[in-house]
Amino acid sequence: xxxxxxxxxxxxxxxxxxxxxxxxxxxxxxxxxxxxxxxxxxxxxxxxxxxxxxxxxxxxxxxxxxxxxxxxxxxxxxxxxxxxxxxxxxxxxxxxxxxxxxxxxxxxxxxxxxxxxxxxxxxxxxxxxxxxxxxxxxxxxxxxxxxxxxxxxxxxxxxxxxxxxxxxxxxxxxxxxxxxxxxxxxxxxxxxxxxxxxxxxxxxxxxxxxxxxxxxxxxxxxxxxxxxxxxxxxxxx
Amino acid sequence: xxxxxxxxxxxxxxxxxxxxxxxxxxxxxxxxxxxxxxxxxxxxxxxxxxxxxxxxxxxxxxxxxxxxxxxxxxxxxxxxxxxxxxxxxxxxxxxxxxxxxxxxxxxxxxxxxxxxxxxxxx
Numbered sequence: 001x002x003x004x005x006x007x008x009x010x011x012x013x014x015x016x017x018x019x020x021x022x023x024x025x026x027x028x029x030x031x032x033x034x035x036x037x038x039x040x041x042x043x044x045x046x047x048x049x050x051x052x053x054x055x056x057x058x059x060x061x062x063x064x065x066x067x068x069x070x071x072x073x074x075x076x077x078x079x080x081x082x083x084x085x086x087x088x089x090x091x092x093x094x095x096x097x098x099x100x101x102x103x104x105x106x107x108x109x110x111x112x113x114x115x116x117x118x119x120x121x122x123x124x125x126x127x128x129x130x131x132x133x134x135x136x137x138x139x140x141x142x143x144x145x146x147x148x149x150x151x152x153x154x155x156x157x158x159x160x161x162x163x164x165x166x167x168x169x170x171x172x173x174x175x176x177x178x179x180x181x182x183x184x185x186x187x188x189x190x191x192x193x194x195x196x197x198x199x200x201x202x203x204x205x206x207x208x209x210x211x212x213x214x215x216x217x218x219x220x221x222x223x224x225x226x227x228x229x230x231x232x233x234x235x236x237x
Numbered sequence: 238x239x240x241x242x243x244x245x246x247x248x249x250x251x252x253x254x255x256x257x258x259x260x261x262x263x264x265x266x267x268x269x270x271x272x273x274x275x276x277x278x279x280x281x282x283x284x285x286x287x288x289x290x291x292x293x294x295x296x297x298x299x300x301x302x303x304x305x306x307x308x309x310x311x312x313x314x315x316x317x318x319x320x321x322x323x324x325x326x327x328x329x330x331x332x333x334x335x336x337x338x339x340x341x342x343x344x345x346x347x348x349x350x351x352x353x354x355x356x357x358x359x
Contacts, residue, residue: 174330177333178330178333181333181336182329182330182333184337184340185336216322217326219322219323220327223323
């Protein structure tokens with residue numbers, strides 16, 4: 001159930017682009033979740049350029065805000081990953097966190113759609129985390145990374161290996177569907193409430209809950225990726 | 238008294254389920270196809286109801302433990318609250334999995350087109 005009016009779709013219709021579906025590659029490229037994802041990227045890049053374009057010794061307001069956010073994320077990551085691990089993975093973790101938070105949040109604005117309300121976006125984010133986990137494991141441990149899947153005792157390995165592999169693949173499903181389900185449920189609920197009680201400020205409590213859910217889901221995604229990275233980087237039990 | 242209530246509830250439930258099979262005697266393709274949609278809706282409703290019930294029980298246990306922890310040690314309330322929120326989000330994700338299955342059953346059911354074809358696109 002998408003928003004009936006999307007500003008970016010209206011903009012694209014001015015150029016006579018097929019925004020309402022069709023065959024081929026072009027309708028998939030300008031699908032609403034893709035264009036809104038580009039919009040979120042544009043917002044983040046523009047705000048970075050505007051506020052942190054020239055880094056000053058005595059920070060202005062925007063630079064102060066972003067310094068607080070980044071140092072908060074780095075402190076939170078350093079608790080779990082250690083100092084050098086946090087410094088290595090901070091760009092990916094902070095990008096995931098800020099992008100997912102803003103992407104969840106624009107669904108609350110009338111005229112925009114959360115790109116994370118589509119399972120393709122969340123699946124791509126979960127696949128990124130999954131592949132990075134294994135690249136980290138191979139980079140830190142080489143071939144001995146396979147020992148992470150063998151379990152604590154060596155004679156349990158034929159039993160532990162399939163279980164651990166299934167658990168690892170289940171991470172993709174759980175990360176993507178958790179984020180997708182929460183944000184799409186929020187959008188469906190808001191759509192229904194606007195339909196039923198929009199004129200009487202009915203959706204307002206759900207919108208307040210929606211802001212909370214957006215933050216918590218971004219936070220849980222970042223926390224779980226930090227835990228997966230830590231599990232790949234540390235030594236096996 | 239409680240046992241009689243339980244037995245009578247089970248009898249009514251069984252008769253309700255079996256009556257759908259009784260209706261098949263005079264069925265053509267359209268009636269049989271309609272049963273698919275009826276059962277889909279019943280399954281979706283029951284699925285999310287059971288999931289919400291279980292999720293509420295699990296989350297209540299987490300909140301109860303967090304409240305008791307804060308009551309015993311108010312200085313640690315920040316850490317306990319953060320841990321509680323994380324735990325709640327993870328428990329809630331299981332309910333969300335059930336919700337996604339229900340939404341798939343209702344709105345993106347892959348068997349719908351096959352059943353409609355069998356019904357003669359009724």
